[in-house]
Amino acid sequence: MYPKSIQKLIDIFSKFPGVGPKTAARFIFYLKKVPEKEVENLLELIKHLKKDIKTCSFCFNIFEGPGAKEDLCPICQNPTRDRTLLCVVEKEQDLVSIEKTDKYKGLYFILGGTIPILKKEKKKIKEKELKxxxxxxxxxxxxxxxxxxxxxxxxxxxxxxxxxLYLKRFLKPLDKKITSLGLGLPKGGELEYADEETLASAFERRE
Ligand SMILES: [Zn+2]
Structure with missing residues (x-):
């Protein structure tokens, strides 16, 4: 059907979250059409992503540190952040949404996922690292x-x-106050898509 190298690219793009083979094929044919310069630019940025974007040794947030020796992200490094508060989020995008509210001044931990309840996958959350x-x-x-x-x-x-629920039980022996966000977030919705005001008030009403 497709030439071999195109099929290989389609296979790679199909592995992206939310992308199936049809969308992958659309991406490839789009790339074929854009000027070479733009594709080169994209390749440079992808290389940069792998080389110069680091993962924080404490919270697993990603940050840009070309040549920098530090292992902590700017949030963890910032001495004005409240180091008595730790906010656990699923992924980087959630951290960004919470930062945008400008209401939360503590630190973060990126869990890396949630426990699947429908599929029979193994859970891939970093609960031990959190503890x-x-x-x-x-x-x-x-x-x-x-x-x-x-x-x-x-x-x-x-x-x-x-x-x-799982984390509450898992962290219980540590004897820390464990809270979750208050009402107001749309049921079944994602933090990432909540507006700043809703998110800020969910933080204020945490219990
Ligand atoms: Zn960090």
């Missing part, structure tokens, strides 16, 4: 931190709720 970071932040480069409250800011979806 270690609450207990010994200094081992991950974060000093002068003593967490008093862990905020579970996960999506109000079935998976998000199951994950919150």
């Amino acid at each position: 270690q970071r609450i207990l010994h932040p200094e081992k991950f480069g974060l000093f002068a931190a003593e967490f008093k409250e862990i905020i579970l800011a996960l999506n109000p979806t079935a998976e998000g709720k199951a994950t919150m």
Whole structure:
């Protein structure tokens, strides 16, 4: 059907989240049409993504650090952030949404996913890493931190709720205050798509 190299590209793009083979084929034919310069630019940016974008040793947030030696992201490095608050989010985009509200001044932890409840996949969440970071932040480069409250800011979806219940049980022996976001978030909706005002008030009404 398609020439071999095009089929290979379609296979690669099909692995992207939310992209099936048909959309992948549309991407490839689009790329074939755009000027060469634009494709080169895209390739450079992808290379940069792999080389110069680092993952924070404490919170797993990504940050740009070309040549930089530090392992902590700017949020974890910032001495004005409240190091008694730790907000657990599913993914990077959720962190960005919460930062945009300008209401939350504590630190974050990116869990990397939620517990699947419908599919029979294995869970891929970083609960052990979370526990270690609450207990010994200094081992991950974060000093002068003593967490008093862990905020579970996960999506109000079935998976998000199951994950919150699981984490509450998992973290219970640590004897920390564990809260989750208050009402107001659209049921079954995603944090990523909540407007700033709704998200800010969900933070204020956490319990
Ligand atoms: Zn960080």
